[in-house]
Amino acid sequence: xxxxxxxxxxxxxxxxxxxxxxxxxxxxxxxxxxxxxxxxxxxxxxxxxxxxxxxxxxxxxxxxxxxxxxxxxxxxxxxxxxxxxxxxxxxxxxxxxxxxxxxxxxxxxxxxxxxxxxxxxxxxxxxxxxxxxxxxxxxxxxxxxxxxxxxxxxxxxxxxxxxxxxxxxxxxxxxxxxxxxxxxxxxxxxxxxxxxxxxxxxxxxxxxxxxxxxxxxxxxxxxxxxxxxxxxxxxxxxxxxxxxxxxxxxxxxxxxxxxxxxxxxxxxxxxxxxxxxxxxxxxxxxxxxxxxxxxxxxxxxxxxxxxxxxxxxxxxxxxxxxxxxxxxxxxxxxxxxxxxxxxxxxxxxxxxxxxxxxxxxxxxxxxx
Amino acid sequence: xxxxxxxxxxxxxxxxxxxxxxxxxxxxxxxxxxxxxxxxxxxxxxxxxxxxxxxxxxxxxxxxxxxxxxxxxxxxxxxxxxxxxxxxxxxxxxxxxxxxxxxxxxxxxxxxxxxxxxxxxxxxxxxxxxxxxxxxxxxxxxxxxxxxxxxxxxxxxxxxxxxxxxxxxxxxxxxxxxxxxxxxxxxxxxxxxxxxxxxxxxxxxxxxxxxxxxxxxxxxxxxxxxxxxxxxxxxxxxxxxxxxxxxxxxxxxxxxxxxxxxxxxxxxxxxxxxxxxxxxxxxxxxxxxxxxxxxxxxxxxxxxxxxxxxxxxxxxxxxxxxxxxxxxxxxxxxxxxxxxxxxxxxxxxxxxxxxxxxxxxxxxxxxxxxxxxxxxxxxxxxxxxxxxxxxxxxxxxxxxxxxxxxxxxxxxxxxxxxxxxxxxxxxxxxxxxxxxxxxxxxxxxxxxxxxxxxxxxxxxxxxxxxxxxxxxxxxxxxxxxxxxxxxxxxxxxxxxxxxxxxxx
Numbered sequence: 001x002x003x004x005x006x007x008x009x010x011x012x013x014x015x016x017x018x019x020x021x022x023x024x025x026x027x028x029x030x031x032x033x034x035x036x037x038x039x040x041x042x043x044x045x046x047x048x049x050x051x052x053x054x055x056x057x058x059x060x061x062x063x064x065x066x067x068x069x070x071x072x073x074x075x076x077x078x079x080x081x082x083x084x085x086x087x088x089x090x091x092x093x094x095x096x097x098x099x100x101x102x103x104x105x106x107x108x109x110x111x112x113x114x115x116x117x118x119x120x121x122x123x124x125x126x127x128x129x130x131x132x133x134x135x136x137x138x139x140x141x142x143x144x145x146x147x148x149x150x151x152x153x154x155x156x157x158x159x160x161x162x163x164x165x166x167x168x169x170x171x172x173x174x175x176x177x178x179x180x181x182x183x184x185x186x187x188x189x190x191x192x193x194x195x196x197x198x199x200x201x202x203x204x205x206x207x208x209x210x211x212x213x214x215x216x217x218x219x220x221x222x223x224x225x226x227x228x229x230x231x232x233x234x235x236x237x238x239x240x241x242x243x244x245x246x247x248x249x250x251x252x253x254x255x256x257x258x259x260x261x262x263x264x265x266x267x268x269x270x271x272x273x274x275x276x277x278x279x280x281x282x283x284x285x286x287x288x289x290x291x292x293x294x295x296x297x298x299x300x301x302x303x304x305x306x307x308x309x310x311x312x313x314x315x316x317x318x319x320x321x322x323x324x325x326x327x328x329x330x331x332x333x334x335x336x337x338x339x340x341x342x343x344x345x346x347x348x349x350x351x352x353x354x355x356x357x358x359x360x361x362x363x364x365x366x367x368x
Numbered sequence: 369x370x371x372x373x374x375x376x377x378x379x380x381x382x383x384x385x386x387x388x389x390x391x392x393x394x395x396x397x398x399x400x401x402x403x404x405x406x407x408x409x410x411x412x413x414x415x416x417x418x419x420x421x422x423x424x425x426x427x428x429x430x431x432x433x434x435x436x437x438x439x440x441x442x443x444x445x446x447x448x449x450x451x452x453x454x455x456x457x458x459x460x461x462x463x464x465x466x467x468x469x470x471x472x473x474x475x476x477x478x479x480x481x482x483x484x485x486x487x488x489x490x491x492x493x494x495x496x497x498x499x500x501x502x503x504x505x506x507x508x509x510x511x512x513x514x515x516x517x518x519x520x521x522x523x524x525x526x527x528x529x530x531x532x533x534x535x536x537x538x539x540x541x542x543x544x545x546x547x548x549x550x551x552x553x554x555x556x557x558x559x560x561x562x563x564x565x566x567x568x569x570x571x572x573x574x575x576x577x578x579x580x581x582x583x584x585x586x587x588x589x590x591x592x593x594x595x596x597x598x599x600x601x602x603x604x605x606x607x608x609x610x611x612x613x614x615x616x617x618x619x620x621x622x623x624x625x626x627x628x629x630x631x632x633x634x635x636x637x638x639x640x641x642x643x644x645x646x647x648x649x650x651x652x653x654x655x656x657x658x659x660x661x662x663x664x665x666x667x668x669x670x671x672x673x674x675x676x677x678x679x680x681x682x683x684x685x686x687x688x689x690x691x692x693x694x695x696x697x698x699x700x701x702x703x704x705x706x707x708x709x710x711x712x713x714x715x716x717x718x719x720x721x722x723x724x725x726x727x728x729x730x731x732x733x734x735x736x737x738x739x740x741x742x743x744x745x746x747x748x749x750x751x752x753x754x755x756x757x758x759x760x761x762x763x764x765x766x767x768x769x770x771x772x773x774x775x776x777x778x779x780x781x782x783x784x785x786x787x788x789x790x791x792x793x794x795x796x797x798x799x800x801x802x803x804x805x806x807x808x809x810x811x812x813x814x815x816x817x818x819x820x821x822x823x824x825x826x827x828x829x830x831x832x833x834x835x836x837x838x839x840x841x842x843x844x845x846x847x848x849x850x851x852x853x854x855x856x857x858x859x860x861x862x863x864x865x866x867x868x869x870x871x872x
Contacts, residue, residue: 012492044847187492211493213836215872217850224737232872262839264502284508284531285743287841294836312501314494314836 009366012187013197013209014041014162016329017180017298018338023054023362024324028340029173031179037314037337038330041209044100046184046196046344047165048157050300051176053366055152059126061088061111062130062202065147065154067193068106073143082140084133085112093156097274098353099170105193107147109154130202135228145194150203153302157182157196160212177358177366180300199235199240201243203302206314208235209330210295210315215287221288225316241289253306253355259286261311261351298328304357308326313350320345326356376442376459379414381425386414387433394434395426399804400787422785424794456715467715470788470798472615472707472752472774475719480726480859481758484866487849489836497836500831504839505828507537507769509566509606509746510675511699529667529675531698532605534769534826535564537840538759540611541704541750541773542588542679544630546644547711547788548621549805550731552797553781555813557581562814563821567773569595571610571621571646573635579603586677589666592622592646594636598669606700607666607674609659611650612681612747614616614708614751617722621646622712627791627800657658667697675699682706682751683721683730687735690747694736700746701729702771707752709774711798712789726765727749730863733766737768742766742845756827765863766845779820780813848872 005209015035020026031049043106055063056178064081068074078361081087081366093107119129128136134146148155162183166172198205212218212234219229225248227240238260245256259282267277283290294314299306309317309326318332320342330346348354381402390412402418403425403586405411419436420851426434431673441451456467479785485842485867489495496503504548540560545553547570560567568586578585585606589596601607613616623644663676673846675761679691692702705725710718729749749762750771759770778784781795788798796807818866832838835849843849851868860867 152813155456211836213489213493214842214846214851217842217844220737220845220847221743224742226612265504265506266502280508280531281513281839286510288743288844289841290839290842292842293489294840312496 003297011206012041012185012252014038014183014330014334015209015296015298016179017178017207017300017305017326018325018327019178019356019358020301020325021359021362022324023053023174023177025177026179027173027175028166028225029178031181031258032163032171034334034338035166035181035183035330036161036336039161039163041185041330042161043185044161045159045186045191045295047160047162047179047182048126048155048196048197048198048207049162049166049169049171049179050148050153050155050200050207051171051179052172052300052302053177054154054174056132056366057150058088058111059096061113062149063154064110064112064149065093065156066108066110067145067147069143073141074106074108076141076149077137077144080133080137081110084118085110085325086265087116089113090292093284094170094173095168096170098160098164099353100164101158101168104168105339109305112169127202133242134201135230138230139228141297143366147194148200150205150302152175153203153205153300155198155200155205157198158193159191159196177362178300178305178356180205180298187257195231195233197235197313198231198300199231199233204239204243205240205300206235206239208295209236210234210296210297210310211293212237212291213293214291217288218291223296234291234295236295236301237295238291238295241291242299245286253304254283254353257280257306257308257351257353258292259289261308261353262287262290263351287338296330303363304355305355307348307354309348309350309352311351317348318345319348319354324359328354329332373462375455375462376439377419378439378739379419379421379784380413380416380437380439380454381418381419382435382437383412384433384435387431387496388652389431389433389475391430393428397424397428397794397807399792399799399801400423400790413836420785421783422787422794423783423839426455464566466832468712469715469718470710470712470786471782471784472709473719474786477706478857480724480762480863482637483853483855484726484850484863484865485853486760486764486831486835487851488759488834493836496833499701501833501838502830503829505536505731505825505831505832507534507626507840508532509534509677509700509748509769511745512743513797519715523595527667527672529672532566532675533564534566536821537763538587538821538824539565539748539769539771540567540776541709541771542568542570542586542608543773543777544572544588544594544623544711545575545635546627548777548798549796549800549808550575550631551805551810552629552777553809554578554778554810554811555780557584557818558814559821560584562818565821566605568608569604572623572632574600574603575631575635575638584765585758589662590646591648592644592649594638594644594646599675602671604674606677606699607670608677608679608702609662609698610679611653611659611665612679612683612704613710614681614704614706614722614725615710616713616717617625617681617706619717620648621716623790629800629822632800644837655698656692659693660673663697667859677702677748678758679704679750681708682723682725684723686728687731690732690736691739691741694741694745698745700748701732702748702750704771705749705751708750709752709777710788725749727862729765729767730764734864737845737851748781756824757831759824759848760828760843763840763843764846766847766848768844774818775820779816780808
C-alpha cells in the first residue's frame, strides 16, 4: 500500500466552523460537539481541527505543530529548525489516551522566530521564507510533517473520529475566537495522521468536503508558481490557491472566491460593464484555478473564516448567525446543536462566499 | 526513353448498364475526365486511370448505377515494398519530377489520440448533466494579463492587446482563398460568424466582399505577404504570422498560375496568371529577434488592437521554439502537427517531416509551465483533429483551442482524394473552375459547418459532464483525466499521463 501523498484518495466529509467576531475566546468543546453530531458523515479514518487565537502568550512566534514518525526524522527537522530559527519554547503537544485511537506519532510544537540572517540569505520575504521551509520539511524529510505553522493558531489532526481526536488533543483546554473542524470519509484506508484535515499553510487552514475534478489543472497551475504539491489532496491545492491569490497576488478574499467558484459566463455577460470586465479578466487569467466538481470548504485565517460552495452547490453548506457569532457547517443540525437559538439561518448559494471577520476593535485587542 | 507507362489504374469504375439512364451527369461532374460519352455510339465508358476515387459521380448518379472499387495491387505481395512505393518510382522514372500530393499525412504512424482514453465520474464525484446544468466551453484567445495588473485596473497598459472570446474551442484552420474556392471560403467565414468562433484566411488575403466577416477572421501574414495591406490587417480580429505548416514544415508554398484568376489576383495583389510563390522562410525573419520585430511591427500597425498569433509546424525542438515565440511577444502560439492538411505539398515532406501534434502539445505546454509563462499565451493546436474526442484529448494535454481544416472540408463534401493540387476538385472545394465551384452553395455549406461545430460542441459538453467538469478551463492541461493504453514509459512521460489502470 502506498501512503497518502503518493496517490489520490477521494473522500466524503463533514465540516463545521464558527467565529466570534467580537474576539471572545471559547474552548474546543462546542466545536467537538458540533462535528460529533455529523458522526455519520465520517468513518473514523480522519478528523481534525484548527483554532485561532489559542496562543496569545506567544502570538508573535510561528507555532510549528509537527508530526514525527520516528526519532530520526525529528533529529533531522530539529537541525533544520535550529539552523533557521530561534526557538522560544518547544514541548510535546499535550494529549490524552483515547481508547479508540490507535498508535499516535510523536507530536511536537515549537514556537520560533526566523533568523534574520537566514531570511536575508534567502533574499525573500519572511513569509515566503517560512513557506519555503515548511514545504521543504514536508517534501524532503521522510517521516516528518508540519501540521501547522501560523502565528497564534494551530491545527490538531489525526486518524480517528473527530470527537475522539478532539478528546485526544485536549481541545477543551484551548481557547480560540474561531474554530474549524473536519470529519473524514476516505474511500481508502490512509492510516497516516498527516493526511487528515485541516490542511494548513502558515495562517491558512482549509477543511473541505468534496472531490475537485479540476485537480490536475489546478495543481499544474500552482506548480508553475513553485508550490510543491506533496499530499495529492484537493485541500492542499485549495490552500495553495488561496495563498497565491490573496497573499501573493493581493486579491481581496471576495475576489479570490470569484476565482475559485467563478460566476458562469451567462451571469458575467449580464453584469454592468466595469464589473463584467473585472470578472472576465479574473476568469481568463485564473481559469486554471477554478475549482470544478463538488465541494464545500471552510477557510480559516488570522482574523476570520470564509465558507464557500462550488458553483452548482453539489455539496451541502449551511450558515447561521447568533449575536456576533457566525456559524457554518455541512448540516443545519450541526449548527443548532451548539446554538439552538440561531437568529438567522440560510443556505448560501453556490459560489457565494460567507465571510466572517473579527470586528476592528477585537482585532486590535487581540493583536495588542 | 520508354514509350509505354508502367502506371496502372488504382480504381475501377463499374457502371451498371441496366441502371444507367444515360443522363450524362457523371460526364459533366467528373473533374478528372474519367467518364466519357461517345456520341456516335450513344455509349458511356470510363477511363479508369483518371479516377481518383473522389466519389462525386457515385453520389451524383440519380440511378445509383456507379460503384468504384480499388484494384488489386499490381504486384506480388511484399511486406517491404508497397504498391505505392512502386507506383511512385514508376511515376518519377517517367517524369523526373517531385511527387506532389494534397491533404494530410496518410501513413500508418501510431496515432496517440487513439491510445489515450478519458475519465468519468463514479460515486465519489457526481457527473454533471449538460442538459440540466450550464456547461461552459467558451474560450478566450490572447495574452492573459499578468495577475498583479489586476490591482491597477485603471492604468491601462497600452501595449496590452485585447483578448478574443470564441464560443467553442474549435476554429477553422488557415485555408487560403486560391487553394479553395470563394464558395468554400465564404462558407467557412459564415459558419464562424454564426457560431461565434474564428476562421483563418490562410495566406491568400481576404476578398473585399467578405470583410463583413472580419470580426471572426484571423488574417494571416505569410512569407509571400499575399494580400497584406493596412485594411486587411485592421479588418481581422487576430493577426497570424505563418511560419510553418504541419503538412510541409520547412518549405514554402506554390499556387500555380492557372489558379490565379482575376479575383484571386486582386485579393492576393499579384498579376493574373502568375505563380504565387511563398518562400520557405520569411525573408525578414532569420532569427527569433527578427520575429519579435515583425510581431511588434504588426502590433504598432494595428495600434495594439489585435492579438498576434504565430503559427509553426511541430518539429523536433518545438517546445523551445514555442517558448521563444512567447518571449518574442506573441499572444497566441499555433502549432500544426504532421497530420495537418495542405492544398499542395511534396509527398516526401508531407509524409516524413514533423512530429505528431499530441506530443507537440504536451511538450510545449510542459515547457511553458516549467518556465512559468504558460499563462501568458494561448496555445492553439492543429493537424488532423477527426472528432470531438480528439479535441477533448488535445485540451486535456494542454491546448487552449484547436483548428480544424480537413474535418471542415470533409463537412463540405471532401472525400480525401488528395488531389487538391490539381485544381480539378469535383466537389467545388479545391478548384477555381466556375463550372465546379458553383456546385458548392456557401449558405448550405455554412449550415453544414455550423452543424459540425454544434455536434462536436455538444459532444465535448457531454464528455466534460461525465468527468464532473462544467467548464472547459478545468480540462485544460488536466492530464489526470487522460490515461494511455499500450504506450511505453517514454511516451507516457512525454505526454505526462499515466497508464490505464493506474490510480490517480
